Amino acid sequence: MILVLSAVLSVVIIVVAFLFAPADASLRSAEPAGFLLLWTRYSAHLAFAFLIVAFSASTLKRVSNNALSTYLMRHRRQVGLGFATAHFAHLTALSLYLTGLEGFSVDASTAVAGFGYVVLLALTLTSNDWSVKQMGPVAWRRLHTTGINILMLYFFVAFSAKLLTEGDAIYAVYTMTTALAAITKLSIKRNYRAITPD
Secondary structure, eight states, X not given: OHHHHHHHHHHHHHHHHHHHSOTTSOTTOBTTBOHHHHHHHHHHHHHHHHHHHHHHHHHHHHHOOSHHHHHHHHTHHHHHHHHHHHHHHHXXXXXXXXXXXXXOXXXXXXXXXXXXXXXXXXXXXXXXXXXXXXXXXXXXHXXXXXXXXXXXXXXXXXXXXXXHHHOOHHHHHHHHHHHHHHHHHHHHHHHHHHHSOO
């Protein structure tokens, strides 16, 4: 259900980007933002929403054990796949936008971003029971914990850069949300370890 929701919302974003794009702007227009740039931006917002929920599910469960947190924990893998769906849609939009720009070339920053998608691909391909059995629960959990932390770091850096260069309030909210989610999870883990006997 969650995966279907992500796919549907990803399609809705394409429609919204098309409708909001100025009629006199080209597909790759940056000012005003054309269809491809709007699609790139909106899909990033959607992907982040799924990522922060997947990352924070266990935190919410420990802070407030209710029907919602229980549902999110039970379906956390689906939420993660929802993030993958939205973020690969973002990659499609970004690739179409960048490759059509005059003078675009692959550089170090592109390679760094590409590594993030390699991490996402690894998490996506192993988000199934067969992979858990083949890798073993400990190794599987280590991969997914490390992977989602890397992706959270990527988003934090990207949003911080956007905040510094563009100054939009939404990026301040996203940056603080990412930092708060990470700090809260770390704090809860430390407290849990402190009260758990060896």
